Amino acid sequence: MKYWSIYxxxxxxxxAAFALSACTPTVKIDPPDKPIVINLNxxxxxxxxxxxxxxxxxxIENDELF
Structure with missing residues (x-):
């Protein structure tokens, strides 16, 4: 019975550790389907x-200044 509190x-x-590790956010970056077009007019x-x-x-013409 005395080990029950430690257990x-x-x-x-x-x-708690398993619950926190399951809540980690994931970042997913997908490339676009169409190419990126930039029009510079x-x-x-x-x-x-x-x-x-x-x-x-x-x-200036006579090179007296410099």
Whole structure:
């Protein structure tokens, strides 16, 4: 009779361990049936405008600035 409490607590811990291990979530990743199509209709336009003073322009042309 004195081992009954030890037996009862070990049995309850074993049952709890089995119950918790049965509740583990599973993640399943399936590839799609159809291929993934990405349409990129992008039009990129950029415009660079540089305005330089005549003096600065002449310095750059004569390599006096650098």
């Amino acid at each position: 009862k607590s070990s049995l309850s811990m074993l049952i 992008v039009k990129i336009e950029h415009e660079i405008k540089i305005k330089v003073d005549k003096e600065l322009d002449s310095l």
